[in-house]
Amino acid sequence: MKLPAIRLPLQTQLTAYLALLHLLLAGCALLLLPARPLLFVGAELLLAASMALGWWLMKRALEPLGYTRRFHDLLQDQQYAARLAAPGVTELDELVAMFNGMLGALHRERLAAGEQQGLLERLLEATPSAVLVFDFDHAISLMNASAAGLLGLGAPLGRPLSAWQDADAVFDPTLDARDIARSRDLLRQLDALELGDSRLLVDLDGRRYRAQRSRFFDRGFARHFLIVEDLSAELEDSERATYARLIRVLAHEVNNTVAATGSVLDSLLSYRGQLDERDAGDFVTAIVAVKRRNVSLGEFIDRFTRVVKMPAPELRPTRLQDVVDDILWLNREQCKARAIQLGWGRCDAVPALLLDVQLIEGALLNVVKNAVEAIDERNARDASAGGAIRVELEDLGERVRLSVIDSGALLEQASAQRLFTPFFSTKRGGQGIGLMFVREVLQRHGATCALAPGVSGETRFDMWFPALQSSAS
Known part of the structure; x- marks a missing residue:
């Protein structure tokens, strides 16, 4: 069986070597000089001095290893701020100076790395x-x-x-x-x-x-x-500025044309007396139809201009429940005529919010109108579908959620990402400005909104108002 090798420290090996060498020399002196006591004593004293000198030289030669071990311990413990004391020996002083320089460089690099890491963390958080x-x-x-x-x-x-x-x-x-x-x-x-x-x-x-x-x-x-x-806010601002400029140009041109055309049509009516009775009726009917279409065109472009010329909200403490009650009352008869159930599904007691009542009413009227039209379109495809619109007001602590939920299911085939795109509509003949108006009103109140399909084919329009802007009732 092979025995494991025994590795002794270098100092132990050198000590053993010195001791063995001087023991051999002492033995030789004992054999060669037994009859000459003075020479024997002198030889033994010389061997003792040689042993002491050899021990002292060995300690001096092995002293750098001690400094190397201490340097290793400092590196292992990552004590880069520590320094080794110089022993006052030229060779060792150079070694210690080199070690201290390395520790200083590591300390500076560690400080720089820590500062950079701290800066990076602060930048990431900010x-x-x-x-x-x-x-x-x-x-x-x-x-x-x-x-x-x-x-x-x-x-x-x-x-x-x-x-x-x-x-x-x-x-x-x-x-x-x-x-x-x-x-x-x-x-x-x-x-x-x-x-x-x-x-x-x-x-x-x-x-x-x-x-x-x-x-x-x-x-x-x-x-x-x-x-x-x-990029939502940046792109929305850019889009808003773009379609605002476009609408202003269109409104200017259309209004000028509508005004001039209306004046010309009124002038043409004065020629009715110069026509035969049989032709006069058709002439007047045609002129009146064109005037009606001219007025409709003016009203059409006016709906667009109201979006871009919306006034700044005048915020006052208002109970959102009362605003919704007014909207439900205004739409009660038309929903009843269409066999659409309209009412509260949930109504938490929430504190008064800082709202512009006119703007919020306009936005909620638009939302309920869209829900009614969505149900009408579904009923046109399936007369037995019926319909229902319910409103939910929920206190979420830091936010208040108002939801209008309808059974129109117009979003089943629509892309949720395009719903608030300007001029995009899921309804036949829709102009795509209703949601633009609603979102603009809510943003001016610090609120957010989402329109998405709900459960059982329903459509949800959720609006979140920040409770931090609320005041005591």
Whole structure:
């Protein structure tokens, strides 16, 4: 059986060597000089001095190893701010100076790296863009506050984006079903983004984002990261300015034409007496029809101009329940005539909100009108379908949600991302400005909205008003 090799420290080996050498020399002196005591004593004293000198020289020669061991311990403990004391020996002083220089360089690099890491962390938290950093296995290793607020993920670290497509995926408990569906859809789009791609993404609420996937190298291996920038407000402002300029130009030209045409048509009516009785009736009928169409054209363009010329809201404490009650009362008769059930489904007691009553009433009238028209279109296809519109007012703590839910089901085939696109409509002959007006009113009140299919073929129009703008009733 092979025995394991025994490795002794260098100092022990040298000590053993010195001791063995001097023992051999002492033995030789004992054999060669037994009859000459003085020479024997002198030889023994000389051997003792040689042993002491050899021991002292060995300690001096091994002293750099001690400093090397202490330097190793400082590096292992990462005590880069410590320094070794110089022993006052030329050779060792140079070695200690070199060690202290290396420790100083490591200390400065560590401080710089810590400062850069702290700056990076503060920048990530302060940036309005959502940032997600992934590890080598494409699982989330870092996510800033903007990303957490945008995606609403529960326990995100260590899990890939695809994990939230599972039915049992954990989301922020404050999210409702609609927010979770929006987050799932956005996560699916982000997960499908290829390395190096920069793409415009649209969520289920119609909000638009610029997302980019890139990479950096960590210890020689590539790691991916995502940057998601919310462009909704910027693009909405740009679109609003664009269609505002377009509508102003159209309104100017159309109003000028309508006014001039109306004047000419009134002048033409004065020629009725110069025509035969048989032709006069047709002439007047044609002129009146053209005048009616001329007035309709003016009213048509006026509806567009009201969107871009909306006044600034005059906010006053108002009970939202009372505003909704007025809207329900105004639409009661027309819904009754169409056999449409209209009323409250839920009404929480919420504090008064700071609202512009006229603007909010106009927006809610538009929403209910759209719901009635959607049910009419469905009933035109299926007379036995019937219809119902219910309103729900819910206190969510930090927000108040007002929902108008109808059975029209006009969104079954519509793309949710296009619903708030200017001039897009799901109704036959729709002009696509109603939702523009509603969204503009809500944005001026600091509120948000979402229009999406509900359960059992229903359509939900949800509006969230911030409770922070509320005042005591």
